[in-house]
Amino acid sequence: MADVAFLAEFVDGAPSRSALELAAGAAELAAAGGGVAVGLAYGPGAGEGAGALGAAGAGRAVVLGSDAAPAVTVAGPLVASVREAAPQAVLAPATPNGRDLAAILVGSLGAAAFGPIRAVRMEGGQIRCEMSTLQGSVITVSEPTSEAPATAVILVSAGTYAPREGGSGSAAVSAAPTEDSPQSSVRVVETQAETAAIAALEEADVIVAGGRGVGGEAGFAELEKLAAALGGVVGASRAAADAGWVPYQLQIGQTGKVVKPALYMAVGISGAIQHRVGMQAAEHVVAINRDPDAPIGEFADLFVVGDLFEIVPRLTAQIEQRRGA
């Protein structure tokens, strides 16, 4: 029997999208080994909400903490829970919070670490992780060695698994064993609000992303209209975030978010390798760029060479018209 655990971050009393995705993934992997998915719940509302992870795929749930404290502060109960339950793997979201906790597990348990993964398989009871490395130039497959402890730690990018729909049932909930950790001393001393709530890029089916070529806030206003017509949200390259045209929460790429939408429109984005690693998993890529030699052309499905300021408003109008028809 091999259980598969997953980090379940709660935000404002509800499981985050990543928790729902990982619950589905953990349930799938656990079923292959005759075990159950175990939710490791933390964040505001985790205590009351952990049972609901059952509908998402969890067989049981362990509450690590329910405070609004930084995620890393649940390191003590996390390590103790994983040591006690000894699941075959812990799936962690490839977000800053998820990586903090995954890293603590790796250092504390001497665990094998993988990811962010493209796919994970159970082959004869052995975990095999497929990853895209070296900025997407190589696909590698790795597995734990015989020296590795029972539990492997696996980072999972957003969109790798789809949340279960219409699930029901409640997970059996228990409290995590307490354990001291130096991470308990990390605290938030100040919060600086900069923007209104932003639609989560990781959850979007359609992303209209703008780069340096968009030229400024006025250009991004046009992208907002296009995104609205397509039922999507706006994202940005690092250049656009650095220029201050959009908040850093919208940045896609190696040092921003990694996204996997059905449609990714890259507008005025040259397509540096650092941007590519953030969006290469998109199903369809449409690029609009004035430079016929822009690298984005190498990994787009449709490459439109032209003036984005001329094309984008017309495209928005045509899409609105067609949707209205």
Add this chain to the structure above:
Amino acid sequence: MKIAVCVKQVPATTAEKRYTPDLRLDRTATEAIVNPLDEYAIEQALRLKEAGQADEIVFLSMGPEGAAEAVRRALAMGGDAGVLVTDPALAGADEWVTAKVLAAALDKLAPEVSLMGMASDDARGSLVPGAVAAVRGLPLLAYGSELRLTDGAAQVRRLNPTGFDILEAPLPVVASVTDQVGEPRYASLKGIMAARRMELTTWSLADLGLEAAALTARSRMVEARPPATKPPAERITGVGADEAATRITDWLASRKLIA
């Protein structure tokens, strides 16, 4: 106040990479650079020294003997000393082995802040800073868009869904910073010349009191292959904006991307 900055030597971002027959990255075949994201950690440390908040900056790298070059490139930007941990037994090190070795070296250097870049170019786990913190039993302050030092504590400014949190922990800490700390400086010719003459400290596993037999990798690669090649993009070029908009709309509709 001492800051130790970890730097990793990686293949140049745009270089062609290949694996050896035993599935290790062939680090001799490609031009090597300092991991670009580590340069932001170097920059952050140097800024803190210039602001009078730190008085000693030490660069630490783990890698083959050639990784001394990465330490020298860091020293060319500034800083006071460089350390290279190199040992034939470290080839094929994974996250955990790397964390154990860096942790032992950092324990020996005993800085108030052990600083790293947010990720390395040649792997994307971003797990080493947190694993080092866990091995050393120190608080982790990761993904700072800025590192600040106050009396007895360190702070990082970290992105949250609607702005930033200031996270704080008592010294000593392990921290990592993002590419939002500010553009890394270029090394001056004078800096490059001075770095070339500096004596680096070199430690083996034995110097750190570590045994190779206790440091076996927890994961191994069993396959490496090129990704499936994408067919070349369909191109729309040399047409007016109205025509381009129509053809994009048709393309999206044909793929059921317009609801």
